[in-house]
Amino acid sequence: xxxxxxxxxxxxxxxxxxxxxQRLHHGLAFRTDLMALLPREQQDPTIQHANxxxxxxxSQRVLLLVGGADRARxxxxxxxLTRQLTATGLVEITxxxxxxxxxxxxxxxxxxxxxxxxxxxxxxxxxxxxxxxVALRAxxxxxxxxxxxxxxxxxxxxxxxxxxxxxSLPLPLSKLTLDDGMLSMSDGGTTWVLIAGRLTDEPxxxxxxxxxxxxxDEAVDRLGPGLEVLRLGAVFFAKxxxxxxxxxTSSIGVASTLGTVLLVLVAFRALAPLWLSLLVIxxxxxxxxxxxxxxxxxxxxxxxxxxxxxxxxxxxYSLQYCSEIFASDDAPPRNRLRxxxxxxxxxxxxxxxxxxxxxxxxxxGLHQIAAFSAVGLVAAWLTVVLWLPLLDRSxxxxxxxxxxAAAAGFLALWENPRHHRxxxxxxxxxxxxxxxxxxxxxxxxxxxxxxxLSAGLVAQQQRIQSLIGSTGGTQFxxxxxxxxxxxxxxxxxxxxxxxxxxxxxALSGFQAPAQYVPSAARQRENRALVHAQLDGTxxxxxxxxxxxxxxxxxxxxxxPVLTLAEARGAGxxxxxxxxxxxxxxxxxxxxxxTLDHATRLDLLAQAAEGLPGxxxxxxxxxxxxxxxxxxxxAMLLLALSAALMAPLLAWRYGIKRGLWVMLPPSLAVVLAPxxxxxxxxxxxxxxxxxxxxxxxxxxDYAVFCAETSGSRKPVTMLAVAMAACTAxxxxxxxxxxxxxxxxxxxxTMLVGILLAFLLAPLARSGMGSVR
Amino acid sequence: xxxxxxxxxxxxxxxxxMAAGAAGPTQSIAxxxxxxxxxxxxxxxxxxNAPLRTxxxxxxxxxxxxxxxxxxxxxxxxxxxxxxxxxxxxGSETMRMPSSRLPFLSRLYDMLGGALAGDxxxxxxxxxxxxxxxxxxxxxxxxxxxxxxxxxMPFHAITAQGSRFVETVAMVKPxxxxxxxxxxxxxxxxxxxxAEEAAALDTLTK
Numbered sequence: 016x017x018x019x020x021x022x023x024x025x026x027x028x029x030x031x032x033x034x035x036x037q038r039l040h041h042g043l044a045f046r047t048d049l050m051a052l053l054p055r056e057q058q059d060p061t062i063q064h065a066n067x068x069x070x071x072x073x074s075q076r077v078l079l080l081v082g083g084a085d086r087a088r089x090x091x092x093x094x095x096l097t098r099q100l101t102a103t104g105l106v107e108i109t110x111x112x113x114x115x116x117x118x119x120x121x122x123x124x125x126x127x128x129x130x131x132x133x134x135x136x137x138x139x140x141x142x143x144x145x146x147x148x149v150a151l152r153a154x155x156x157x158x159x160x161x162x163x164x165x166x167x168x169x170x171x172x173x174x175x176x177x178x179x180x181x182x183s184l185p186l187p188l189s190k191l192t193l194d195d196g197m198l199s200m201s202d203g204g205t206t207w208v209l210i211a212g213r214l215t216d217e218p219x220x221x222x223x224x225x226x227x228x229x230x231x232d233e234a235v236d237r238l239g240p241g242l243e244v245l246r247l248g249a250v251f252f253a254k255x256x257x258x259x260x261x262x263x264t265s266s267i268g269v270a271s272t273l274g275t276v277l278l279v280l281v282a283f284r285a286l287a288p289l290w291l292s293l294l295v296i297x298x299x300x301x302x303x304x305x306x307x308x309x310x311x312x313x314x315x316x317x318x319x320x321x322x323x324x325x326x327x328x329x330x331x332y333s334l335q336y337c338s339e340i341f342a343s344d345d346a347p348p349r350n351r352l353r354x355x356x357x358x359x360x361x362x363x364x365x366x367x368x369x370x371x372x373x374x375x376x377x378x379x380g381l382h383q384i385a386a387f388s389a390v391g392l393v394a395a396w397l398t399v400v401l402w403l404p405l406l407d408r409s410x411x412x413x414x415x416x417x418x419x420a421a422a423a424g425f426l427a428l429w430e431n432p433r434h435h436r437x438x439x440x441x442x443x444x445x446x447x448x449x450x451x452x453x454x455x456x457x458x459x460x461x462x463x464x465x466x467x468l469s470a471g472l473v474a475q476q477q478r479i480q481s482l483i484g485s486t487g488g489t490q491f492x493x494x495x496x497x498x499x500x501x502x503x504x505x506x507x508x509x510x511x512x513x514x515x516x517x518x519x520x521a522l523s524g525f526q527a528p529a530q531y532v533p534s535a536a537r538q539r540e541n542r543a544l545v546h547a548q549l550d551g552t553x554x555x556x557x558x559x560x561x562x563x564x565x566x567x568x569x570x571x572x573x574x575p576v577l578t579l580a581e582a583r584g585a586g587x588x589x590x591x592x593x594x595x596x597x598x599x600x601x602x603x604x605x606x607x608x609t610l611d612h613a614t615r616l617d618l619l620a621q622a623a624e625g626l627p628g629x630x631x632x633x634x635x636x637x638x639x640x641x642x643x644x645x646x647x648x649a650m651l652l653l654a655l656s657a658a659l660m661a662p663l664l665a666w667r668y669g670i671k672r673g674l675w676v677m678l679p680p681s682l683a684v685v686l687a688p689x690x691x692x693x694x695x696x697x698x699x700x701x702x703x704x705x706x707x708x709x710x711x712x713x714x715d716y717a718v719f720c721a722e723t724s725g726s727r728k729p730v731t732m733l734a735v736a737m738a739a740c741t742a743x744x745x746x747x748x749x750x751x752x753x754x755x756x757x758x759x760x761x762x763t764m765l766v767g768i769l770l771a772f773l774l775a776p777l778a779r780s781g782m783g784s785v786r
Numbered sequence: 787x788x789x790x791x792x793x794x795x796x797x798x799x800x801x802x803x804m805a806a807g808a809a810g811p812t813q814s815i816a817x818x819x820x821x822x823x824x825x826x827x828x829x830x831x832x833x834x835n836a837p838l839r840t841x842x843x844x845x846x847x848x849x850x851x852x853x854x855x856x857x858x859x860x861x862x863x864x865x866x867x868x869x870x871x872x873x874x875x876x877g878s879e880t881m882r883m884p885s886s887r888l889p890f891l892s893r894l895y896d897m898l899g900g901a902l903a904g905d906x907x908x909x910x911x912x913x914x915x916x917x918x919x920x921x922x923x924x925x926x927x928x929x930x931x932x933x934x935x936x937x938x939m940p941f942h943a944i945t946a947q948g949s950r951f952v953e954t955v956a957m958v959k960p961x962x963x964x965x966x967x968x969x970x971x972x973x974x975x976x977x978x979x980x981a982e983e984a985a986a987l988d989t990l991t992k
Contacts, residue, residue, distance in 0.1 A: 155862045155875045158840045166831035166963055560859065564835045 131538030255469035303391030369711025452689025459697035503534035649703035680713025709767030739772035823972035
């Protein structure tokens, strides 16, 4: 019977292996963006839509700044890199369009509507009745050292209102200027040339990163000395992040595996338990990977990272079985399995229940982790139960006495009546630590701190920002209105409030559609202002001063105004406006006002107050709020997970003894965050998720202790100690991760598992009288 | 923008002549000396009754910068240094342009600095330089190498004439508009800048 089951299991494992080989053959798809691990649940689909659109546009941006002391070389290098980027077929270069045609087309678009388009400075002067200042400003431009005037322009626009409006258009890259077809700036003898582009593919896909950054790195290497290339773009951060995660996965995985191997070798002084354990781990991980890929189609690097740590748990069952060899009675393999069967089955069941509660959190990445872990654990359990007794040819070792004595000694600390006072003292101390720690416990949900960004790239980003001006932030205003005209008018109200904030340094700039295309109402108002303040005597005087042969033809102020529809025309000079104009639903229009270097979100939020349909969107802030929400939800999961385990334990042990079994893991769950808080650590969503696992692993240890009896006690204790050591090696190592989120998870696991192990013998307190 | 070339020509032409050992201004300006003079600028623009005529004074201090003070038809002062350019009318600033926003400007300064040191290769990267005449009456013609892009190179041709100093400069735009400049009453003094002039040049370092 058991042999048939073992063969069936072999068939399943072979099937999983075959599937995995086939997937590996086609190349594995791993996702690396943190966002994919996080929930898609949102309160407002409009904001979500705006968020997605703006975030996508931002994440697809690629910026390179090429600098050198020699202008010509810097320009040649920029041209070469532009060629390389284009050759990848992944980047659409946006800086190459800055030719004279584009400026001319922009002029041609605006010129017919010039009387309705005023720079803020000119508009203010006209509102204040100071038309003379506008005239003087124009004259100084014509007669001054920098003669900006074009004869045909001056004839038709004697007050040079059009160039003024041009100059007032918001430039996100405020410090750059057009130098012979390239956007450039000079800084202390270095000429910097900008290359900007839009990634046409997914920045978080590993193969896109490879295909783009590989050739780029090679091209940069070929540039030779004396040139510097700075980079900015989500794709660069994503690649650095993926490489870090990969290297962490392999280093933590290797350290964890090596530690486990050493532990088993040292403890058993035999190879059989080692290869049996490796078999259990291998089957567990392979089946889990295969099943996850089958179920999800792809796997997140983060899920893989957590999944690798599964090794630490999967090995517990094999250790439980193998340790039975230390029992002195030299029983056959099947008998040894029978003695631990109930323990590891209960352990698997409770742990899988713990992992499966992760499915209740709406985080796609956690679903992957849950599936990976649950499948892996069940596979490991099946392997222990079905295969190990058949494969096991172990002989009883002779060196076990020392280790068993140590285990017995540890157990005695909890069971021997002599140590009663010490136990009470320790429990009292833990109570003090718990209370003190829980008082200090504070939550931290700032998502910006949870991601670890490559320090080198962050430094480059900061240099780029200081060199070329702000490169746009992630916050923006969303304007919801019934039509474009209403939206533009609300933006104009908003702009009036934002201008003083720029002066105060609450932000460094902003880009609103209304700056490029004022509302129809504003354009008509401007026409009326120009007519009232400038036409007439001031115009005659201006024509005379300039020596024009004739005054410009009288303007017709009743004609059509410039509309967004005309301005954003495809391929036109303002087609980039489409990034600020989102597709709304029927009867609704959505505009975006992007913000540069916003530092005072409170003042910005205030600026939107009282403007209907206008609100500040802060994706990172919203995200942090979401993390806080899910941190609380994770605590509920924890309680739920415990509640789900309880019936199983009550069925096996009865209510009172079941509660004793629940005590050690419960204490570990409460004390771990308390200890972390005393050490100064904040409590995050990731700590909460770790506690869910501490509970599962802790219940395992408690069940193993509860299931044992008599002379088997030291053997069981030894197996639990080894299990805890391997868990500490795999999860504890996560505390060394550079990713703060992973570090939080690992640290809480470290403390929690240690506590769960040390307190596990408490689970026997309810058994003593019975057995 | 085109008048930025003046600062260049005023300082570069003498050195070019010396380096060529032939035609060009016979008097070069050393760092520490100050050239003062009067200018008359006529801008010939199509569609205007008469050329736009501006008169004023200038102060050129090598290593410091140029003060360009238009007085007629009305007062506009432009100060240009390696840091950029500031223009003011009646004590209020109407334009400020740091050279970081203007690579063309800082390139001019590279040329200027190079030319003062006897190295005018910088100029030759953008122009074909032709010299003619003798010490008493010389002419330098600058022809842009890249004439097809009016944004990068807003000139069709530049011609400077003079003897001891540069006396006239003619700049022709691709569309036919032209600027003619005459420099009069030029005097070189080793006296330092006046306090007012120094202050004007310092406004850009603020």
